Amino acid sequence: MEDFFKNVSRYPRYLISFTLGIFFNAVQPLVPLLQRPATAIALVGAVVAGFAFLSLTLRAMLGLGTL
Known part of the structure; x- marks a missing residue:
C-alpha cells in the first residue's frame, strides 16, 4: 500500500x-518575434484580442450577462 x-x-x-x-x-x-517592436506590438495585440474573444464567447455561451 x-x-x-x-x-x-x-x-x-x-x-x-x-x-x-x-x-x-x-x-x-x-x-x-518579440525582439522587434512592430512584431511585438502585433503579437501582444493578437494575444489580447484572443483572450477578449474567448472571454466574450464564453460569457455569451454561459449566459453571464453583458458588460
Missing part, C-alpha cells in the same frame, strides 16, 4: 512538468 501512495504522489509533479513543457514549446517560437 505504501508503494501505491508513493506512486500517486508523483502525479502532481508529472502534471506540472508536463504543463510547463507544453507552455515552453508553445512560447519558444514566438520569442524571436
Whole structure:
C-alpha cells in the first residue's frame, strides 16, 4: 500500500512538468518575434484580442450577462 501512495504522489509533479513543457514549446517560437517592436506590438495585440474573444464567447455561451 505504501508503494501505491508513493506512486500517486508523483502525479502532481508529472502534471506540472508536463504543463510547463507544453507552455515552453508553445512560447519558444514566438520569442524571436518579440525582439522587434512592430512584431511585438502585433503579437501582444493578437494575444489580447484572443483572450477578449474567448472571454466574450464564453460569457455569451454561459449566459453571464453583458458588460
